[in-house]
Amino acid sequence: MASADMPSPPAPPRDGYVAFRWFGATPRLTLSLPEQIAARIGDRIIDGTYEPGERLVEQDFAAEFSVSRGPVREALRLLEKEGLVRIHARRGAEVTRLSAQEVAETFEVRAGLFAIVSRRLAERRDPQLLCNYRAAVAELARHVDDADGAAYAETVFRASLMSARACGNARLADLAISLSLQTLRYTRLSLAPLERRRRSLSLWQAALAALEAGDADGVEAASRARIEDSMCGAIAALAADASA
Numbered sequence: 001m002a003s004a005d006m007p008s009p010p011a012p013p014r015d016g017y018v019a020f021r022w023f024g025a026t027p028r029l030t031l032s033l034p035e036q037i038a039a040r041i042g043d044r045i046i047d048g049t050y051e052p053g054e055r056l057v058e059q060d061f062a063a064e065f066s067v068s069r070g071p072v073r074e075a076l077r078l079l080e081k082e083g084l085v086r087i088h089a090r091r092g093a094e095v096t097r098l099s100a101q102e103v104a105e106t107f108e109v110r111a112g113l114f115a116i117v118s119r120r121l122a123e124r125r126d127p128q129l130l131c132n133y134r135a136a137v138a139e140l141a142r143h144v145d146d147a148d149g150a151a152y153a154e155t156v157f158r159a160s161l162m163s164a165r166a167c168g169n170a171r172l173a174d175l176a177i178s179l180s181l182q183t184l185r186y187t188r189l190s191l192a193p194l195e196r197r198r199r200s201l202s203l204w205q206a207a208l209a210a211l212e213a214g215d216a217d218g219v220e221a222a223s224r225a226r227i228e229d230s231m232c233g234a235i236a237a238l239a240a241d242a243s244a
Contacts, residue, residue, distance in 0.1 A: 033067065033071045034071045034072075034074035034075040034078060035075070035078065037061065037065055037067070037071055037072060037075035038075035038076075038078040038079050040065075041056065041061065041075060041076070041079060041085075042079055042082070042084055042181075045079070045084050045085070045095050045185070046084075046181075046184055046185060046188075048185070050095045051095060052095050052096065052097035052098070052185075053094055053095060053097040054094060054095045055091070055092060055093070055094050056076060056085065056092070056093040056094060056095065057092065058072045058073055058076070058092065058093070061075075076093045079093075080093070082178055082181055082182065083096060083106075083178065083179075083181070083182035084096055084181070084182065096182075098186070100235045100238050100239065103183070103186050103231065103234055103235060103238065104231055104235060106179060106182055106183055107183055107186075107227060107228070107230065107231035107234070108231070109179060110176070110179040110180065110183055110227055111223070111224050111227040111228055111231075113172065113175055113176040113179060114160070114163070114164075114176055114223045114224075114227060115220045115223060115224055116167075116172060117163055117164055117167045117172065117173075117176055117223070118163070118207070118216070118219040118220045118222075118223040119216040119219065119220050120167040120168055120169065120172075121163060121166060121167060121211060121219060122210065122211055122214055122215060122216035122218075122219045122220075123214075123216060124166070124167075124168060125211070125214055126166060128166075129162075129163075129166040130211065130212060132162055132166075133159070133162070133163070133208055133211060134208060136155065136158070136159035136162060136204075137159075137201075137204050137205055137208050139155050140152060140155050140156065140159070140200075140201050140204055141201060143155055144194075144197045144198055144200075144201045145194065145197075148192070149188070149191045149192050149193075149194075149197055150188070152191055152197050152200075153184075153187055153188040153191045156187065156191065156200065156204075157180060157181075157184055157187070159204070160176070160177075160180045161177055161180065164176040164177050164180070165177075183230070183234075186230070186231075186234035186237075186238075187230050187234065189233065189234050189237035189238070190229070190230040190231070190232070190233025190234040190236075190237060191230070191233070192237070193233070196229065196233050199229060200226055200229065200230070203222045203223075203225050203226040203229070204222070204226065206218065206222040207219050207222035207223055207226070210222060
C-alpha cells in the first residue's frame with residue numbers, strides 16, 4: 001500500500017522534468033502511483049544524482065516510498081520505455097549509459113522529428129503558440145549568461161515540449177517529447193559552455209523570427225541547427241569525460 005506521505009505530483013509548469021513529461025501530448029492533472037515514483041526517480045537521473053550505469057535497486061525505492069515492490073517495478077518499466085533505464089534479466093535495472101554513437105543517432109532522429117514539428121508550427125501559426133514561443137525565447141535570454149546553464153537547459157526542454165504539443169499531431173508530439181527527455185542529460189552537457197548557450201539562443205531567436213513570418217524552411221533550418229549543435233557539444237563533452 002502507498003504511504004500517506006507519498007506526495008502528489010506538482011502541477012505544471014514548474015514541476016520536475018519527468019513529472020512534466022508524463023503529461024504527454026495531452027496534459028493530465030493526475031498521475032498514477034507508478035508514474036509518481038517514475039517521476040521522482042527520473043528527475044534524479046536527469047539531474048545526475050544517479051549516474052549512467054548505476055544500479056537501481058527495487059527494494060531500496062520500495063522502502064524509501066513506503067510501497068511494495070510492484071509499483072516500483074512498474075515505475076522502472078515506464079522509465080525503460082522512456083529510454084532512461086535499462087532492465088537486465090539478471091542484474092535488474094540500471095541508468096542508461098549511451099555511447100557517443102548512440103547519442104549521435106538519438107539526436108539525429110530527434111532533429112528529424114522536430115523538423116516536422118517546426119514546419120507544422122509555421123503552417124499553423126497559432127496565435128497562442130506564437131505568444132508562448134516569444135515568452136520562451138525571452139526566458140532563454142534571461143538565463144543565457146547564468147553561471148551553470150541549468151536554468152537555460154530546463155527552459156530549452158520546456159520550450160521543446162511546448163512546441164511538440166502545439167504541432168497538431170499527438171503521435172508526433174509523443175515521439176518528439178520522448179526523445180527530448182532521452183537526450184536531456186546530454187543537452188545539459190552541451191549547453192554548459194557559455195558560448196554554446198549564446199549560439200543556442202541565436203538559433204531560437206532565428207526560429208521565432210521565421211515562425212512569425214510563416215517561413216517553414218527558416219523554422220526547420222534553425223531547429224535542425226540547434227539540435228545538431230547540441231549533439232556535437234554532447235559528444236565533445238562525453239569525449240572529454242572519457243579522456244579525463
